[in-house]
Amino acid sequence: xxxxxxxxxxxxxxxxxxxxxxxxxxxxxxxxxxxxxxxxxxxxxxxxxxxxxxxxxxxxxxxxxxxxxxxxxxxxxxxxxxxxxxxxxxxxxxxxxxxxxxxxxxxxxxxxxxxxxxxxxxxxxxxxxxxxxxxxxxxxxxxxxxxxxxxxxxxxxxxxxxxxxxxxxxxxxxxxxxxxxxxxxxxxxxxxxxxxxxxxxxxxxxxxxxxxxxxxxxxxxxxxxxxxxxxxxxxxxxxxxxxxxxxxxxxxxxxxxxxxxxxxxxxxxxxxxxxxxxxxxxxxxx
Amino acid sequence: xxxxxxxxxxxxxxxxxxxxxxxxxxxxxxxxxxxxxxxxxxxxxxxxxxxxxxxxxxxxxxxxxxxxxxxxxxxxxxxxxxxxxxxxxxxxxxxxxxxxxxxxxxxxxxxxxxxxxxxxxxxxxxxxxxxxxxxxxxxxxxxxxxxxxxxxxxxxxxxxxxxxxxxxxxxxxxxxxxxxxxxxxxxxxxxxxxxxxxxxxxxxxxxxxxxxxxxxxxxxxxxxxxxxxxxxxxxxxxxxxxxxxxxxxxxxxxxxxxxxxxxxxxxxxxxxxxxxxxxxxxxxxxxxxxxxxxxxxxxxxxxxxxxxxxxxxxxxxxxxxxxxxxxxxxxxxxxxxxxxxxxxxxxxxxxxxxxxxxxxxxxxxxxxxxxxxxxxxxxxxxxxxxxxxxxxxxxxxxxxxxxxxxxxxxxxxxxxxxxxxxxxxxxxxxxxxxxxxxxxxxxxxxxxxxxxxxxxxxxxxxxxxxxxxxxxxxxxxxxxxxxxxxxxx
Numbered sequence: 185x186x187x188x189x190x191x192x193x194x195x196x197x198x199x200x201x202x203x204x205x206x207x208x209x210x211x212x213x214x215x216x217x218x219x220x221x222x223x224x225x226x227x228x229x230x231x232x233x234x235x236x237x238x239x240x241x242x243x244x245x246x247x248x249x250x251x252x253x254x255x256x257x258x259x260x261x262x263x264x265x266x267x268x269x270x271x272x273x274x275x276x277x278x279x280x281x282x283x284x285x286x287x288x289x290x291x292x293x294x295x296x297x298x299x300x301x302x303x304x305x306x307x308x309x310x311x312x313x314x315x316x317x318x319x320x321x322x323x324x325x326x327x328x329x330x331x332x333x334x335x336x337x338x339x340x341x342x343x344x345x346x347x348x349x350x351x352x353x354x355x356x357x358x359x360x361x362x363x364x365x366x367x368x369x370x371x372x373x374x375x376x377x378x379x380x381x382x383x384x385x386x387x388x389x390x391x392x393x394x395x396x397x398x399x400x401x402x403x404x405x406x407x408x409x410x411x412x413x414x415x416x417x418x419x420x421x422x423x424x425x426x427x428x429x430x431x432x433x434x435x436x437x438x439x440x441x442x443x444x445x446x447x448x449x450x451x452x453x454x455x456x457x458x459x460x461x462x463x464x465x466x467x468x469x470x
Numbered sequence: 471x472x473x474x475x476x477x478x479x480x481x482x483x484x485x486x487x488x489x490x491x492x493x494x495x496x497x498x499x500x501x502x503x504x505x506x507x508x509x510x511x512x513x514x515x516x517x518x519x520x521x522x523x524x525x526x527x528x529x530x531x532x533x534x535x536x537x538x539x540x541x542x543x544x545x546x547x548x549x550x551x552x553x554x555x556x557x558x559x560x561x562x563x564x565x566x567x568x569x570x571x572x573x574x575x576x577x578x579x580x581x582x583x584x585x586x587x588x589x590x591x592x593x594x595x596x597x598x599x600x601x602x603x604x605x606x607x608x609x610x611x612x613x614x615x616x617x618x619x620x621x622x623x624x625x626x627x628x629x630x631x632x633x634x635x636x637x638x639x640x641x642x643x644x645x646x647x648x649x650x651x652x653x654x655x656x657x658x659x660x661x662x663x664x665x666x667x668x669x670x671x672x673x674x675x676x677x678x679x680x681x682x683x684x685x686x687x688x689x690x691x692x693x694x695x696x697x698x699x700x701x702x703x704x705x706x707x708x709x710x711x712x713x714x715x716x717x718x719x720x721x722x723x724x725x726x727x728x729x730x731x732x733x734x735x736x737x738x739x740x741x742x743x744x745x746x747x748x749x750x751x752x753x754x755x756x757x758x759x760x761x762x763x764x765x766x767x768x769x770x771x772x773x774x775x776x777x778x779x780x781x782x783x784x785x786x787x788x789x790x791x792x793x794x795x796x797x798x799x800x801x802x803x804x805x806x807x808x809x810x811x812x813x814x815x816x817x818x819x820x821x822x823x824x825x826x827x828x829x830x831x832x833x834x835x836x837x838x839x840x841x842x843x844x845x846x847x848x849x850x851x852x853x854x855x856x857x858x859x860x861x862x863x864x865x866x867x868x869x870x871x872x873x874x875x876x877x878x879x880x881x882x883x884x885x886x887x888x889x890x891x892x893x894x895x896x897x898x899x900x901x902x903x904x905x906x907x908x909x910x911x912x913x914x915x916x917x918x919x920x921x922x923x924x925x926x927x928x929x930x931x932x933x934x935x936x937x938x939x940x941x942x943x944x945x946x947x948x949x950x951x952x953x954x955x956x957x958x959x
Contacts, residue, residue: 206778208767235738237782240612240768247779249737290600294593297604298611434611445766445778 185266186425187463190386192261193456194442198254200450205250207444212244213265213386213428223264230254240438243431264463265428272422275410283323283408287378296379296406298434305350305435306371317376327373327405327415334369335420340394347436362395362402363436365417369403370435379406381432383414384439388426388460394418398458399441404432428460472499477512479519479906483897490635490894491908492558503561503957510669511556516904523899526555526661535657535715551654552950553661554898558911558932562958568631568639569926571823572917574813576627579646579800580919581816583623586799587613597815598808606805608798610761612768612781620692620921623794631913633894640826640891642912643806646797648758651931652681652916653716658953676928676956682723688920692790693753700753702726703743707759707775717758736779741789756792764795804852807886826891832883840878840887844871847887849878864890893941896952898934910935912943913954929954
């Protein structure tokens with residue numbers, strides 16, 4: 185087990201006083217079999233009325249109704265999470281023909297259609313070639329090939345971050361951030377009718393890791409025999425113990441960290457920071 | 471020739487060959503169901519009739535029953551909905567078939583929607599193509615794996631029917647989101663009763679006045695589990711909506727609060743209404759706002775009409791939305807063509823009401839027929855509305871037909887084709903001419919469905935295209951309406 189301490193701190197600034205503001209944060213590590221949430225706290229400044237709810241995919245969100253007339257609103261979240269080691273290569277793959285038969289079966293496609301259909305974020309440009317799944321290629325190998333292709337296709341450039349960027353936008357100058365890498369990978373896999381989803385979470389920084397200073401985005405692909413398997417095209421890595429998942433969805437739109445309704449005459453802006461460090465209290469006796 | 475043609479109001483009335491007239495048979499004889507009523511009307515002189523007509527109009531204006539059209543008068547000038555005093559009559563026997571057909575359709579729609587958002591058997595069994603459903607803009611991801619109270623999605627549906635030249639009724643379309651128009655049915659009946667109080671003693675006309683009380687019963691029947699005395703509200707987009715009169719009328723006649731999005735808020739996944747006595751929990755929301763505007767946290771983020779957080783409250787089962795979100799997928803034009811199959815699939819029954827026959831060009835046999843009969847058909851793209859891309863074969867040149875063939879063959883799955891349907895005619899008073907003339911009509915029916923409640927409003931809204939020869943009955947484009955009588959002799 186590896187234990188991490190995650191600090192999330194967001195500050196919203198409001199130019200003009202608002203008469204109503206209702207915010208939704210999707211920032212909490214998801215409890216799962218290999219991800220145990222040991223401790224979780226949150227606090228806001230100024231204090232406000234909050235409640236936990238669920239988003240479209242059932243992930244936990246925090247809703248905050250802000251006191252009127254605030255100029256700033258800060259939210260801090262601290263979580264302690266224990267991760268079990270994952271070896272992404274350790275599973276029983278089906279035979280190649282079996283994998284293909286499963287992914288191509290009508291019933292399977294009906295059940296996974298939401299994750300097979302392109303969205304406006306993932307739609308690929310016409311007239312360009314992208315990797316295609318070869319008949320004799322295991323799905324896992326193909327995903328690794330796409331992971332490397334996307335990693336090489338785009339340059340990581342934090343100045344290009346925009347929540348509105350689609351694959352069509354980032355392929356113009358081949359620069360982007362983690363969300364763009366993830367969307368391009370989803371676009372290519374969906375073109376090959378392989379179910380895949382957008383994932384957000386925290387990344388514990390390793391040597392040369394990109395995206396750890398912010399909330400990171402990667403992908404999960406349905407690999408027959410193994411189920412949903414994480415690939416990080418921003419770093420050309422497989423999801424491992426350093427990845428702490430928050431939520432998944434069809435694309436960025438279903439995984440936005442902060443949504444809100446602010447009724448105000450002025451503009452507002454948000455800054456946030458993320459720190460993930462390995463806990464010193466690890467290797468506790470079992 | 472019927473002696474009625476001696477009357478000044480009817481002397482120039484002429485039925486149209488090849489078209490179905492509701493009032494007169496081909497030999498210019500009055501149909502039995504209309505004979506007594508037309509007899510009473512024809513005894514009036516044009517001057518007397520005009521006087522009654524003015525009286526009825528004033529009744530609408532004084533009640534404030536007006537509507538605003540967005541496109542024609544940008545200032546939003548309110549007009550009364552033109553009303554024709556001669557009612558449309560449907561015999562009870564004939565009506566009962568329509569009524570049973572509507573209930574059948576409503577049952578099938580609810581089963582279909584539950585299946586689509588849960589087991590998806592209809593897709594797995596390939597009754598409906600997967601791409602067709604998933605390309606629909608109205609598919610709502612928030613409904614996945616959720617069962618609304620009472621298993622009801624379409625609590626209120628409005629279905630448009632026409633009567634074709636063959637005398638048969640056909641369903642033109644379903645409205646399963648926020649169908650409107652029912653307040654005009656009630657207002658029309660009210661105006662008729664004020665104007666011709668004697669007639670209602672003479673004819674045994676089925677009442678429509680129970681609609682608001684049955685609607686309230688439906689709303690209460692689908693309240694969240696464990697609520698004994700549910701608080702229901704009607705959520706309106708506000709006074710600038712063209713149907714605002716209807717919203718306020720229905721709220722008032724049901725005795726529930728009429729609210730706007732800003733009057734409601736969500737806390738801890740419960741919905742509350744701000745009142746002068748403090749917050750009050752709301753259990754059922756009859757919303758007259760489209761899905762897209764319901765919850766800015768889920769759908770359109772800049773919507774100010776909805777209530778942020780209401781969708782999570784709904785999924786938690788703490789509030790019921792009426793109609794359920796995501797019903798629009800079932801009234802999609804392309805899905806419409808599958809409704810007969812949907813009825814057979816879920817109910818194991820033959821549809822009681824006919825769809826307009828539709829040829830799907832994606833199916834080779836249909837495609838063959840369409841290509842061979844283009845001059846008799848209307849071709850429509852499946853994914854567009856508002857009349858875009860429609861090809862009408864009737865007056866097309868040989869060149870145009872060849873071009874259309876190429877267009878269809880380019881992507882057959884994008885097109886459907888239907889025969890050209892005529893709307894039946896009904897004698898309608900034309901003010902400018904001081905006499906009755908035939909005008910095209912259709913019928914919007916209203917069906918309610920809740921837990922153990924099924925109801926079809928007796929009659930519905932008969933809409934009239936007031937312009938001579940026109941087939942467009944929409945109120946925004948010069949349409950009017952008639953009271954609709956279901957009578958039992």
